Amino acid sequence: KVLQLTLAVIKPDAVAHPVMLEALHQRILDNNFVIVKCKDLVWRRRDSERFYAEHSGRFFYQRLVEFMSSGPMRAYLLAREDAIRHWRELMGPTKVFRARYTAPESIRGQFGLTDTRNTTHGSDSIESARREIDFFFPDFCMEEWMDKEEPLFRS
Ligand code: DAT
Ligand code: MG
Numbered sequence: 001k002v003l004q005l006t007l008a009v010i011k012p013d014a015v016a017h018p019v020m021l022e023a024l025h026q027r028i029l030d031n032n033f034v035i036v037k038c039k040d041l042v043w044r045r046r047d048s049e050r051f052y053a054e055h056s057g058r059f060f061y062q063r064l065v066e067f068m069s070s071g072p073m074r075a076y077l078l079a080r081e082d083a084i085r086h087w088r089e090l091m092g093p094t095k096v097f098r099a100r101y102t103a104p105e106s107i108r109g110q111f112g113l114t115d116t117r118n119t120t121h122g123s124d125s126i127e128s129a130r131r132e133i134d135f136f137f138p139d140f141c142m143e144e145w146m147d148k149e150e151p152l153f154r155s
Pocket of ligand 1: 118
Protein backbone atom coordinates (compact mmCIF):
# COMPACT_ATOMS: atom_id res chain seq x y z
CA LYS A 1 0.00 0.00 0.00
CA VAL A 2 1.29 3.43 -0.93
CA LEU A 3 1.95 5.80 1.95
CA GLN A 4 0.23 9.16 2.11
CA LEU A 5 1.65 12.29 3.74
CA THR A 6 -0.18 14.60 6.10
CA LEU A 7 0.58 17.57 8.31
CA ALA A 8 -0.22 17.26 12.00
CA VAL A 9 0.26 20.05 14.51
CA ILE A 10 0.19 19.96 18.29
CA LYS A 11 -1.23 23.35 19.19
CA PRO A 12 -0.03 25.69 21.98
CA ASP A 13 -2.58 24.45 24.56
CA ALA A 14 -1.22 20.90 24.34
CA VAL A 15 2.46 21.79 23.98
CA ALA A 16 2.16 23.79 27.20
CA HIS A 17 1.68 20.52 29.10
CA PRO A 18 4.78 18.30 28.77
CA VAL A 19 2.84 15.18 29.78
CA MET A 20 0.24 15.81 27.10
CA LEU A 21 2.88 16.52 24.49
CA GLU A 22 4.55 13.22 25.32
CA ALA A 23 1.21 11.36 25.25
CA LEU A 24 0.37 12.78 21.82
CA HIS A 25 3.82 11.90 20.48
CA GLN A 26 3.30 8.35 21.73
CA ARG A 27 -0.15 8.27 20.12
CA ILE A 28 1.47 9.04 16.76
CA LEU A 29 3.94 6.17 17.18
CA ASP A 30 1.27 3.74 18.45
CA ASN A 31 -0.78 4.36 15.31
CA ASN A 32 1.91 3.33 12.87
CA PHE A 33 2.73 6.74 11.48
CA VAL A 34 6.23 7.30 10.19
CA ILE A 35 7.56 10.63 11.47
CA VAL A 36 9.21 12.08 8.37
CA LYS A 37 9.92 15.46 9.92
CA CYS A 38 9.20 17.15 13.21
CA LYS A 39 9.85 20.67 14.40
CA ASP A 40 9.01 22.98 17.27
CA LEU A 41 8.17 26.53 16.33
CA VAL A 42 6.39 29.69 17.38
CA TRP A 43 4.16 31.60 14.96
CA ARG A 44 4.03 35.34 14.53
CA ARG A 45 0.53 36.72 14.28
CA ARG A 46 0.91 37.06 10.51
CA ASP A 47 1.76 33.35 10.14
CA SER A 48 -1.48 32.51 11.92
CA GLU A 49 -3.43 34.88 9.70
CA ARG A 50 -1.91 33.45 6.54
CA PHE A 51 -2.39 29.79 7.53
CA TYR A 52 -6.03 30.30 8.52
CA ALA A 53 -6.91 32.85 5.80
CA GLU A 54 -9.84 30.67 4.72
CA HIS A 55 -11.50 31.43 8.07
CA SER A 56 -11.02 35.21 7.98
CA GLY A 57 -14.37 36.84 8.64
CA ARG A 58 -15.64 33.98 10.82
CA PHE A 59 -16.59 35.02 14.35
CA PHE A 60 -13.78 32.96 15.87
CA TYR A 61 -11.01 34.16 13.52
CA GLN A 62 -9.34 36.70 15.85
CA ARG A 63 -9.47 34.27 18.74
CA LEU A 64 -8.00 31.53 16.58
CA VAL A 65 -5.20 33.73 15.25
CA GLU A 66 -4.27 34.92 18.73
CA PHE A 67 -4.31 31.43 20.18
CA MET A 68 -2.18 29.91 17.43
CA SER A 69 0.52 32.55 17.95
CA SER A 70 0.34 32.44 21.75
CA GLY A 71 3.15 29.94 22.33
CA PRO A 72 5.22 27.07 20.96
CA MET A 73 3.72 24.43 18.67
CA ARG A 74 5.04 21.17 17.31
CA ALA A 75 4.57 20.29 13.65
CA TYR A 76 4.86 16.75 12.28
CA LEU A 77 5.11 15.60 8.72
CA LEU A 78 3.58 12.13 8.96
CA ALA A 79 3.41 9.22 6.52
CA ARG A 80 1.05 6.28 6.64
CA GLU A 81 -1.40 4.46 4.48
CA ASP A 82 -4.46 6.75 4.39
CA ALA A 83 -2.65 9.18 6.72
CA ILE A 84 -4.97 12.15 6.24
CA ARG A 85 -8.12 10.28 7.23
CA HIS A 86 -6.43 8.33 10.05
CA TRP A 87 -5.00 11.44 11.73
CA ARG A 88 -8.33 13.30 11.41
CA GLU A 89 -10.06 10.31 12.99
CA LEU A 90 -7.55 10.15 15.85
CA MET A 91 -8.05 13.89 16.50
CA GLY A 92 -11.83 13.68 16.58
CA PRO A 93 -14.38 16.41 15.78
CA THR A 94 -13.42 20.10 15.82
CA LYS A 95 -15.90 21.14 18.49
CA VAL A 96 -15.11 20.08 22.02
CA PHE A 97 -18.58 18.98 23.13
CA ARG A 98 -19.16 16.99 19.98
CA ALA A 99 -15.73 15.42 20.49
CA ARG A 100 -16.46 14.57 24.13
CA TYR A 101 -19.84 13.02 23.46
CA THR A 102 -19.35 11.36 20.10
CA ALA A 103 -15.65 10.45 20.24
CA PRO A 104 -14.53 10.37 23.89
CA GLU A 105 -11.47 8.29 23.04
CA SER A 106 -10.24 10.79 20.45
CA ILE A 107 -7.50 13.30 21.21
CA ARG A 108 -9.90 16.25 21.20
CA GLY A 109 -12.48 14.23 23.12
CA GLN A 110 -9.94 13.54 25.84
CA PHE A 111 -7.95 16.75 25.93
CA GLY A 112 -9.82 19.50 24.08
CA LEU A 113 -10.52 22.56 26.24
CA THR A 114 -12.72 24.71 23.98
CA ASP A 115 -13.73 24.89 20.31
CA THR A 116 -10.60 26.99 19.69
CA ARG A 117 -8.15 25.40 22.14
CA ASN A 118 -8.63 21.94 20.70
CA THR A 119 -5.10 20.47 20.96
CA THR A 120 -4.29 19.51 17.40
CA HIS A 121 -4.52 20.28 13.71
CA GLY A 122 -4.63 17.89 10.78
CA SER A 123 -4.86 18.44 7.04
CA ASP A 124 -8.33 17.62 5.73
CA SER A 125 -7.61 16.76 2.07
CA ILE A 126 -4.79 15.95 -0.31
CA GLU A 127 -4.76 19.55 -1.54
CA SER A 128 -4.64 21.05 1.95
CA ALA A 129 -1.94 18.55 3.00
CA ARG A 130 0.21 19.74 0.09
CA ARG A 131 -0.30 23.38 0.96
CA GLU A 132 0.22 22.87 4.69
CA ILE A 133 3.32 20.68 4.34
CA ASP A 134 4.81 23.39 2.16
CA PHE A 135 3.79 26.03 4.72
CA PHE A 136 5.60 24.27 7.59
CA PHE A 137 8.38 22.47 5.70
CA PRO A 138 9.17 24.59 2.63
CA ASP A 139 12.41 22.67 1.97
CA PHE A 140 10.63 19.34 1.72
CA CYS A 141 10.13 17.94 -1.77
CA MET A 142 7.12 15.63 -1.82
CA GLU A 143 7.85 14.17 -5.27
CA GLU A 144 11.41 13.29 -4.33
CA TRP A 145 10.27 11.67 -1.08
CA MET A 146 7.63 9.65 -2.88
CA ASP A 147 10.23 8.42 -5.38
CA LYS A 148 13.12 7.67 -3.04
CA GLU A 149 11.84 7.15 0.52
CA GLU A 150 8.28 5.92 0.25
CA PRO A 151 9.23 2.54 -1.31
CA LEU A 152 11.46 1.83 1.72
CA PHE A 153 8.50 1.93 4.10
CA ARG A 154 6.01 0.14 1.89
CA SER A 155 4.76 -3.18 3.28
P1 DAT B 1 -10.36 21.58 12.06
O1 DAT B 1 -9.26 22.10 12.92
O2 DAT B 1 -11.06 20.41 12.68
O3 DAT B 1 -9.91 21.30 10.64
P2 DAT B 1 -11.66 23.98 11.01
O4 DAT B 1 -10.71 23.91 9.86
O5 DAT B 1 -13.11 24.09 10.70
O6 DAT B 1 -11.48 22.72 12.00
O7 DAT B 1 -11.30 25.22 11.94
C1 DAT B 1 -9.96 25.54 12.21
C2 DAT B 1 -9.81 25.89 13.67
O8 DAT B 1 -10.59 27.04 13.98
C3 DAT B 1 -10.32 24.81 14.64
O9 DAT B 1 -9.40 23.79 14.87
C4 DAT B 1 -10.60 25.64 15.85
C5 DAT B 1 -11.13 26.93 15.28
N1 DAT B 1 -12.60 26.87 15.21
C6 DAT B 1 -13.33 26.26 14.25
N2 DAT B 1 -14.66 26.37 14.47
C7 DAT B 1 -14.76 27.08 15.61
C8 DAT B 1 -15.86 27.54 16.39
N3 DAT B 1 -17.12 27.30 16.03
N4 DAT B 1 -15.61 28.25 17.51
C9 DAT B 1 -14.33 28.51 17.89
N5 DAT B 1 -13.25 28.11 17.21
C10 DAT B 1 -13.45 27.40 16.09
MG1 MG C 1 -9.35 22.53 9.06
